Amino acid sequence: MRSLQRKHDHNFCFCSYVPPQVLENLARAGIKEAVLSINQSKISREKRDLKDIKTDNFMMEFTSLESVGKASRYVYDSKNSWMQRVDKPVRKEGGKAISDKTVNLVYDFVGDVREYFKKIHGRKSIDDANMDLILNVHYGEKYQNAFWDGDEMTFGDGDGEIFVDFAKSLDVIAHELTHGVVQWEANLEYKGQPGALNEHFADVFGTVITQWVEKQTAKNADWLIGDEIMGPKLSGEALRSMIEPGTAYDNDLMGKDPQPSHMKDYYSGPDDNYGVHINSGIPNKVFYLVANEMEIGTKDASMIWYDALKNLWPTANFNDAVKVIVRSAQTLTEKKIVPKGSTQKVRAAFKEVGLPTT
Amino acid sequence: MTKIDFSFSGGYANIKGSFKEDLKKLPNNISKEISELLESSKIFDPDFKLKKTSFFPPDIFSYTLIISKEGEKKELSFNDVMIPETLQPLIARLRELALDEKYRRKK
Numbered sequence A: 001m002r003s004l005q006r007k008h009d010h011n012f013c014f015c016s017y018v019p020p021q022v023l024e025n026l027a028r029a030g031i032k033e034a035v036l037s038i039n040q041s042k043i044s045r046e047k048r049d050l051k052d053i054k055t056d057n058f059m060m061e062f063t064s065l066e067s068v069g070k071a072s073r074y075v076y077d078s079k080n081s082w083m084q085r086v087d088k089p090v091r092k093e094g095g096k097a098i099s100d101k102t103v104n105l106v107y108d109f110v111g112d113v114r115e116y117f118k119k120i121h122g123r124k125s126i127d128d129a130n131m132d133l134i135l136n137v138h139y140g141e142k143y144q145n146a147f148w149d150g151d152e153m154t155f156g157d158g159d160g161e162i163f164v165d166f167a168k169s170l171d172v173i174a175h176e177l178t179h180g181v182v183q184w185e186a187n188l189e190y191k192g193q194p195g196a197l198n199e200h201f202a203d204v205f206g207t208v209i210t211q212w213v214e215k216q217t218a219k220n221a222d223w224l225i226g227d228e229i230m231g232p233k234l235s236g237e238a239l240r241s242m243i244e245p246g247t248a249y250d251n252d253l254m255g256k257d258p259q260p261s262h263m264k265d266y267y268s269g270p271d272d273n274y275g276v277h278i279n280s281g282i283p284n285k286v287f288y289l290v291a292n293e294m295e296i297g298t299k300d301a302s303m304i305w306y307d308a309l310k311n312l313w314p315t316a317n318f319n320d321a322v323k324v325i326v327r328s329a330q331t332l333t334e335k336k337i338v339p340k341g342s343t344q345k346v347r348a349a350f351k352e353v354g355l356p357t358t
Numbered sequence B: 001m002t003k004i005d006f007s008f009s010g011g012y013a014n015i016k017g018s019f020k021e022d023l024k025k026l027p028n029n030i031s032k033e034i035s036e037l038l039e040s041s042k043i044f045d046p047d048f049k050l051k052k053t054s055f056f057p058p059d060i061f062s063y064t065l066i067i068s069k070e071g072e073k074k075e076l077s078f079n080d081v082m083i084p085e086t087l088q089p090l091i092a093r094l095r096e097l098a099l100d101e102k103y104r105r106k107k
């Protein structure tokens, strides 16, 4: 990745000299770091190919978690081209605000997300190893999306009618960066139930971080996802509701929110990678119930969910998640991090949505 | 005769849309615009290639595009990170038309 380092003018490197077959054996033996390393190595290699970045030293093929970044923010302006990391960053860590509002908002919101994970969970950036945060704004023309692609974030401006600038929403930014955290922790596969869990964790921390920054509580938060990016044609709508999945939108353009809030309405069709954004409604509802209705509060609920995320695995399904989240509640109760009775409340919330299934 | 059959789904918003049309049946300005974007996409060039990846990032769009043109037919399935730069402008415009179409039809 030496060339990547040079090209991008910041410290970002996964360098190691452990041969890949050794890493694979470690992975088979359940050594988490090795699993993650293989995963990251694959992504980095493929991304290098996609972006035509040449490797000039074959030893650099082997990667590890050894990041030498400083969790610094680097904001690039794609200038409405379909390219990432165009020219030099328009704003770097510690740099002054510039005239482009989108750049400044992204810079600030990403700082909020980084600070949340650091202060509340002691996490050092996305990879917990101070990985730098690469952010591309104004990507493409009227691009109605934002995504985390394995090692950086990209935001479109929206079309201004249906969706507005995706970079203007803390929900969106926290959601996408959490996909990065998921990648480095449970690395949940992006289809079916593991994929719905991946989306669920991204929505959970999207909401939790918004509540933390805005100093809201479980009681007065709106528990909506994506409401800030709705353009004039969809004003008042949202993409997902954690209070009542299935009620976020109902309009001519998008149709009706398809999220179920109970396993009896589970979507088993092939759309949306077998329902990753659809069935995430079921665990989303559980998180809301735990945080608000069962009065654990958003912060304590998020401690339980974060602990669970660190103990889940790529193919985990909903029943696995119930077990792991309940176990995390037990562990954190024992450690007096969450109040007594939390475990039973978590179990009860899962029961309300029909989980675990038998 | 050039026929376009385009559909997309996914993204952070999990939206979908489709656009299926014979260019001849479109208003002249749109037909001309699409023809030009199709030409510059180089999709019928022998060395045209999608970018290869097996990594499917979260929240990206998935697409299918079928173009039938004077006896030739090109069928492609891909996602956002696989689109070569020459094809991006065509996909962006088709995505826009697919959503316009959806809005108009249901209004």
Ligand SMILES: [Zn+2]
Pocket (backbone or CB within 6 Å): A175, A179, A199, A202, B012, B058, B059
């Ligand atoms: Zn997502």
